[in-house]
Amino acid sequence: MPTVELRFSAQPEHVRTARLVAAAMARRAGVDEAVLDEVRLAVGEACSRAVGLHRSHGVAAPVTVVLTEEEKAFSIEVGDGLSAPGSGTSVPGAPGGVGLDGPETDADSEDEMGLAVISGLVDDMEVRTGVDGGVIRMTWPTALAVVLP
Secondary structure (H helix, E strand, O other), X not given: OOEEEEEEOOOHHHHHHHHHHHXXXXXXXXXXXXXHHHHHHHHHHHHXXXXXXXXXXXXXXXXXXXXXXXXXXXXXXXEOOOOOOOOOOOOOOEHHHEOOOOOOOHHXXXXXXXXXXXXXXXXXXXXXXXOOEEEEEEEXXXXXXXXXX
């Protein structure tokens, strides 16, 4: 079960590299060729979201991308360095109404739109927050998961 972890500074130009690595790993893991564009788009959107959150909240920690090849699935976790709820800089748009205190801003709306785009590209998506920040986990089946008659 190989795992690759990327860490990059919150600069938009690094998102392309994350997309390329994700597509290469997905192909290697056995994700259907027809789905690779969706993998690239979803990872690009998740990384762009994390970069935007880092930049708008002044987070110095790197964006993390963990790519994991499992027996019947390929998963990607994109983590931002924003603090957990109650710290003042939690993840907007996360489940349970977790968000920044105060009125909704344009950045919050863009964030929610990004999550909507990702959920349209990925059948199995989870958004969670913890002490190390927010994480978007996306999972795709691999060729081993496909049952042939």
